[in-house]
Amino acid sequence: MSAAAHGVYSDVIRERWRKPRHRGEVPGANAVAEDVNPLCGDRVRMMLTVAPDGRIEAAGFIGDSCAICTASADVVADLVTGRSRADAAALEVADVLNVLQSEIRPTRMRCVTLPVSVLGQALNGSKRA
Amino acid sequence: MRLDEQTRPDFPILQRIVNGHPLVYLDSGASSQKPRSVIEAMNRYYERSHANVHRSIHTLGEEATELYELARDSVQRFIGAASREEVVFTRGTTDGLGLIAETIGRTLAKDDEIVVTELEHHSNLIPWQLVARDRGAHLKAVPVLADGTLDMAALDRLITRRTRVVAFAHVSNVLGTITPVAEIVRRARAVDAITVVDGAQAAPHLRLDMPSLGCDFYVFSAHKMLGPTGIGVMYGRRAVLDSLEPGRGGSEMIKEVWIDRAQWNDLPWRFEPGTPPIAEAVGLTAAIEYLEKVGMERVGEHEQALTRQTLEGFARTAGVTVYGPPASVDRGAVVAFAVEGLHPHDVAALLDAEGIAVRAGHHCAMPLMRRLGVVGTSRATFSVFNSPDEVSLLLAAVAGLRSAL
Ligand SMILES: Cc1ncc(COP(=O)(O)O)c(C=O)c1O
Numbered sequence: 055m056s057a058a059a060h061g062v063y064s065d066v067i068r069e070r071w072r073k074p075r076h077r078g079e080v081p082g083a084n085a086v087a088e089d090v091n092p093l094c095g096d097r098v099r100m101m102l103t104v105a106p107d108g109r110i111e112a113a114g115f116i117g118d119s120c121a122i123c124t125a126s127a128d129v130v131a132d133l134v135t136g137r138s139r140a141d142a143a144a145l146e147v148a149d150v151l152n153v154l155q156s157e158i159r160p161t162r163m164r165c166v167t168l169p170v171s172v173l174g175q176a177l178n179g180s181k182r183a
Numbered sequence: 184m185r186l187d188e189q190t191r192p193d194f195p196i197l198q199r200i201v202n203g204h205p206l207v208y209l210d211s212g213a214s215s216q217k218p219r220s221v222i223e224a225m226n227r228y229y230e231r232s233h234a235n236v237h238r239s240i241h242t243l244g245e246e247a248t249e250l251y252e253l254a255r256d257s258v259q260r261f262i263g264a265a266s267r268e269e270v271v272f273t274r275g276t277t278d279g280l281g282l283i284a285e286t287i288g289r290t291l292a293k294d295d296e297i298v299v300t301e302l303e304h305h306s307n308l309i310p311w312q313l314v315a316r317d318r319g320a321h322l323k324a325v326p327v328l329a330d331g332t333l334d335m336a337a338l339d340r341l342i343t344r345r346t347r348v349v350a351f352a353h354v355s356n357v358l359g360t361i362t363p364v365a366e367i368v369r370r371a372r373a374v375d376a377i378t379v380v381d382g383a384q385a386a387p388h389l390r391l392d393m394p395s396l397g398c399d400f401y402v403f404s405a406h407k408m409l410g411p412t413g414i415g416v417m418y419g420r421r422a423v424l425d426s427l428e429p430g431r432g433g434s435e436m437i438k439e440v441w442i443d444r445a446q447w448n449d450l451p452w453r454f455e456p457g458t459p460p461i462a463e464a465v466g467l468t469a470a471i472e473y474l475e476k477v478g479m480e481r482v483g484e485h486e487q488a489l490t491r492q493t494l495e496g497f498a499r500t501a502g503v504t505v506y507g508p509p510a511s512v513d514r515g516a517v518v519a520f521a522v523e524g525l526h527p528h529d530v531a532a533l534l535d536a537e538g539i540a541v542r543a544g545h546h547c548a549m550p551l552m553r554r555l556g557v558v559g560t561s562r563a564t565f566s567v568f569n570s571p572d573e574v575s576l577l578l579a580a581v582a583g584l585r586s587a588l
Pocket residue numbers: 212213275276277278304306307352354355356381383384404
């Protein structure tokens with residue numbers, strides 16, 4: 055079965071699913087948003103700590119989500135940490151796919167895009183420093 | 184001969200190789216595959232007889248009308264309806280439930296009550312939410328107990344003198360629970376409430392007999408019972424249909440029209456505005472004939488045996504949780520399950536890599552998911568063409584999943 059799994063998900067997805075680096079609450083987060091994927095009911099909450107100078111000091115996520123969505127959220131958190139808020143807002147799905155290194159079928163694309171859109175909501179909803 | 188040995192050659196799609204494996208299709212609960220006779224009947228209709236129905240005074244129009252109306256007779260026989268006027272064609276279960284909700288909705292007043300259950304498919308919940316909102320009515324839900332059955336004591340409390348509608352599924356598309364239709368109908372009738380039964384998962388699996396169920400409305404989709412997409416049935420008890428104004432208007436459902444008013448057509452056409460799904464009706468006739476030839480008792484027994492095999496197999500598999508009533512009781516051909524540490528979508532994707540098609544997600548039953556405390560489940564469903572060997576493949580594949588990711 056594991057052999058089949060290799061064909062289904064990339065090593066990056068499998069690794070990030072097993073050991074996400076950014077899963078968990080972010081104490082003191084000041085930019086937070088949560089949304090669901092209506093297709094499957096998956097739920098992702100992104101939490102960011104944005105410093106007064108607009109730099110993202112910490113990012114994390116929690117959620118009920120599949121391997122692809124979890125890996126995507128983890129990669130999003132990775133990519134935005136240390137960036138300016140403007141840079142983070144410019145993050146695209148392609149950037150995430152680039153890291154995931156996996157062929158994603160159309161039916162699962164929402165699993166990748168959900169964390170990216172939640173990131174956008176978090177950045178929009180938070181007060182500008 | 185076992186039923187699947189007899190039926191498998193009739194389903195062309197079972198020849199498919201998926202991801203290097205012979206297709207194991209365990210998603211008939213979402214939509215079943217079609218026997219050749221259904222596909223051929225529809226082709227034959229399009230190649231020989233197609234025209235619009237009812238108003239065409241030419242040979243093809245007459246043939247099309249005859250075939251369309253023949254489908255009504257087939258359905259009447261299949262569900263044991265008292266008359267063909269009680270059989271209304273719709274676009275499917277969702278369409279039928281929406282039509283009923285809109286039609287009954289117009290008769291509701293502020294503070295009237297609609298009772299549904301927690302195990303409803305969104306198709307039997309959202310139309311009632313819309314109606315309740317429009318009319319200022321109240322929506323109440325019968326809870327589901329831990330064993331997957333309805334809380335019948337709560338039902339007694341929820342049905343009051345203000346209850347106008349009781350709408351519920353015959354078979355849960357997640358838990359497989361078979362609800363006590365006749366009993367619920369009896370309690371609803373005591374307060375003169377209209378009963379609406381969502382039979383989407385029951386029609387493919389159980390022998391139906393409308394008079395013994397006693398409900399006012401019963402709806403289902405052809406595509407889950409070996410027939411085509413795009414057509415469904417709304418059975419309505421004659422006395423109730425007679426008492427209702429049509430919920431939707433258009434051609435076909437009228438006798439005479441003036442600019443400011445119209446006279447309605449007779450039953451059942453009064454509830455069928457617009458050009459109906461004619462080829463689909465032809466396909467539905469062929470599907471019913473297929474099921475009748477096998478015999479619904481045999482269909483039910485076969486699917487029940489596969490369901491039991493799956494439940495018993497999963498019970499022996501570490502890390503697998505199943506939902507719904509135990510294997511010992513009668514249930515629909517549905518097994519929802521969870522694999523410890525894996526998300527249902529990943530379960531479905533990993534099984535697909537082995538050619539096994541199961542469904543994953545909330546199954547359009549989010550309130551039920553919430554009650555079960557999960558975001559979703561994986562779900563295997565069975566039809567006449569599934570074999571015990573396929574169940575064994577599923578069980579073996581699922582047993583190997585926990586180490587897969
Ligand atoms: C219990 C139940 N109700 C309603 C539906 C909706 O059926 P359809 O999509 O054919 O309208 C389904 C199937 O998806 C179902 O399982």
